[in-house]
Amino acid sequence: xxxxxxxxxxxxxxxxxxxxxxxxxxxxxxxxxxxxxxxxxxxxxxxxxxxxxxxxxxxxxxxxxxxxxxxxxxxxxxxxxxxxxxxxxxxxxxxxxxxxxxxxxxxxxxxxxxxxxxxxxxxxxxxxxxxxxxxxxxxxxxxxxxxxxxxxxxxxxxxxxxxxxxxxxxxxxxxxxxxxxxxxxxxxxxxxxxxxxxxxxxxxxxxxxxxxxxxxxxxxxxxxxxxxxxxxxxxxxxxxxxxxxxxxxxxxxxxxxxxxxxxxxxxxxxxxxxxxxxxxxxxxxxxxxxxxxxxxxxxxxxxxxx
Amino acid sequence: xxxxxxxxxxxxxxxxxxxxxxxxxxxxxxxxxxxxxxxxxxxxxxxxxxxxxxxxxxxxxxxxxxxxxxxxxxxxxxxxxxxxxxxxxxxxxxxxxxxxxxxxxxxxxxxxxxxxxxxxxxxxxxxxxxxxxxxxxxxxxxxxxxxxxxxxxxxxxxxxxxxxxxxxxxxxxxxxxxxxxxxxxxxxxxxxxxxxxxxxxxxxxxxxxxxxxxxxxxxxxxxxxxxxxxxxxxxxxxxxxxxxxxxxxxxxxxxxxxxxxxxxxxxxxxxxxxxxxxxxxxxxxxxxxxx
Numbered sequence: 001x002x003x004x005x006x007x008x009x010x011x012x013x014x015x016x017x018x019x020x021x022x023x024x025x026x027x028x029x030x031x032x033x034x035x036x037x038x039x040x041x042x043x044x045x046x047x048x049x050x051x052x053x054x055x056x057x058x059x060x061x062x063x064x065x066x067x068x069x070x071x072x073x074x075x076x077x078x079x080x081x082x083x084x085x086x087x088x089x090x091x092x093x094x095x096x097x098x099x100x101x102x103x104x105x106x107x108x109x110x111x112x113x114x115x116x117x118x119x120x121x122x123x124x125x126x127x128x129x130x131x132x133x134x135x136x137x138x139x140x141x142x143x144x145x146x147x148x149x150x151x152x153x154x155x156x157x158x159x160x161x162x163x164x165x166x167x168x169x170x171x172x173x174x175x176x177x178x179x180x181x182x183x184x185x186x187x188x189x190x191x192x193x194x195x196x197x198x199x200x201x202x203x204x205x206x207x208x209x210x211x212x213x214x215x216x217x218x219x220x221x222x223x224x225x226x227x228x229x230x231x232x233x234x235x236x237x238x239x240x241x242x243x244x245x246x247x248x249x250x251x252x253x254x255x256x257x258x259x260x261x262x263x264x265x266x267x268x269x270x271x272x273x274x275x276x277x278x279x280x281x282x283x284x285x286x287x288x289x290x291x292x293x294x295x296x297x298x299x300x301x302x303x304x305x306x
Numbered sequence: 307x308x309x310x311x312x313x314x315x316x317x318x319x320x321x322x323x324x325x326x327x328x329x330x331x332x333x334x335x336x337x338x339x340x341x342x343x344x345x346x347x348x349x350x351x352x353x354x355x356x357x358x359x360x361x362x363x364x365x366x367x368x369x370x371x372x373x374x375x376x377x378x379x380x381x382x383x384x385x386x387x388x389x390x391x392x393x394x395x396x397x398x399x400x401x402x403x404x405x406x407x408x409x410x411x412x413x414x415x416x417x418x419x420x421x422x423x424x425x426x427x428x429x430x431x432x433x434x435x436x437x438x439x440x441x442x443x444x445x446x447x448x449x450x451x452x453x454x455x456x457x458x459x460x461x462x463x464x465x466x467x468x469x470x471x472x473x474x475x476x477x478x479x480x481x482x483x484x485x486x487x488x489x490x491x492x493x494x495x496x497x498x499x500x501x502x503x504x505x506x507x508x509x510x511x512x513x514x515x516x517x518x519x520x521x522x523x524x525x526x527x528x529x530x531x532x533x534x535x536x537x538x539x540x541x542x543x544x545x546x547x548x549x550x551x552x553x554x555x556x557x558x559x560x561x562x563x564x565x566x567x568x569x570x571x572x573x574x575x576x577x578x579x580x581x582x583x584x585x586x587x588x589x590x591x592x593x594x595x596x597x
């Protein structure tokens with residue numbers, strides 16, 4: 001019986017409970033893998049873009065220029081987050097296959113869900129860290145520009161002999177465009193969107209045989225997901241009484257994720273009030289998405305032979 | 307789970323999960339979407355005409371969730387058109403910008419300003435146009451500016467700046483003092499309105515035929531309010547409405563309305579009343595001196 005397993009020991013490669021430790025190990029190695037791909041070089045480009053946008057003094061007012069800095073910054077953060085979520089996630093499983101790391105991992109007592117979850121968390125940690133770094137760069141620039149504009153504008157208005165009331169109003173308008181704590185919520189909204197995008201991509205990458213396919217399909221789903229409401233409205237307008245179109249529109253809504261609702265950061269940077277219950281609901285919705293797409297990924301991946 | 311999955315083709319549970327998930331999330335998403343739009347955190351999808359007018363790159367950007375970035379890019383494009391006085395392009399670009407970001411106040415203010423002040427002023431001095439064409443464009447642009455302002459107020463009903471810009475078009479270009487008075491009248495009670503808006507309401511109401519008595523009552527009320535609070539002069543919150551224009555307008559109205567001598571306001575002290583306050587220091591922004 002020397003070659004048989006002891007009765008109380010599970011066969012190699014199988015383990016009963018999900019281990020946070022194993023997930024974290026895979027996430028950490030994914031993080032290292034992505035950092036080695038020189039991901040953070042993007043931050044340099046971001047800083048340059050921001051400084052350029054911050055010094056583009058062709059617009060009419062201080063308020064408008066500060067607003068532009070915010071829009072360019074958050075737009076770039078959003079672009080980076082979803083693009084990185086798609087590309088990095090699509091690359092990970094094929095790269096592990098190519099490097100044969102996948103065989104080493106899966107031959108150990110690691111659950112497939114642990115592998116998928118570890119990969120996803122690794123990608124999300126890189127995204128979160130990049131977003132926070134970008135936010136810190138943005139905050140510093142916005143703060144400097146706000147102070148700068150405040151001094152300049154107040155000095156100009158005082159010199160022009162404007163009333164104290166007018167100076168106060170201008171100063172308040174400039175301060176309103178400056179840093180607000182709600183901007184962290186805007187950052188969180190971008191992160192939530194990228195988490196959903198990454199989970200959809202990880203599901204697709206378990207089906208696909210190449211990264212290119214995953215990237216293309218994920219991008220298409222992303223774009224369609226953003227335009228889904230517009231498309232549904234259009235169909236309903238065009239074919240008011242057509243029951244078939246109505247059913248197809250319903251099916252389309254059921255299948256395609258609505259990515260547009262995750263763009264609520266745009267309202268926050270325009271200065272709209274943030275309602276905590278909506279932020280919690282959006283967080284819950286994102287977790288729901290991540291959970292379901294991980295489950296779908298697992299359905300494909302759990303007995304996949306490599 | 308393995309037994310179930312081995313029994314059926316793999317696509318069946320996958321499709322089932324997608325459908326069940328879709329059925330659960332669709333009503334939740336619908337409710338979240340309407341709440342986000344209601345609180346203005348999310349912009350409703352732009353009109354089809356806007357989408358049709360967007361160039362391919364801007365459209366892709368917008369579909370990629372970069373609505374604000376597209377708006378910034380279009381603002382720069384509008385500035386470019388403004389630089390070479392292509393007024394119709396300025397207007398069409400701002401039309402797109404305000405469709406993309408209808409809640410951004412300064413887009414609307416600039417749109418009204420470009421159409422109602424800049425384009426109109428440019429037409430006024432354009433010697434290449436015949437007088438008839440000049441007049442036609444003057445009427446068209448200034449009327450369009452007011453229509454834009456009305457559309458803007460539907461989006462931002464409490465905006466002081468939009469009303470201020472509309473008042474400028476009424477006042478400076480259309481010479482419609484009743485329209486200007488209406489704007490200042492709406493403005494004066496809004497949060498963030500400047501103190502002068504309540505006086506301006508009276509001044510332009512005085513120039514609006516048939517409203518002289520109303521204007522007199524309003525301006526006289528401001529005068530009396532200031533006089534009764536004179537002991538608070540210098541304190542925070544004290545507003546001195548005794549501006550030279552207010553005194554002059556009141557005196558003109560007293561004459562026009564034939565107010566009894568005993569009820570008329572006294573002539574201002576020669577050193578105080580008509581003295582111009584907040585006189586400019588004789589320097590322009592940036593320290594440039596006025597010759």
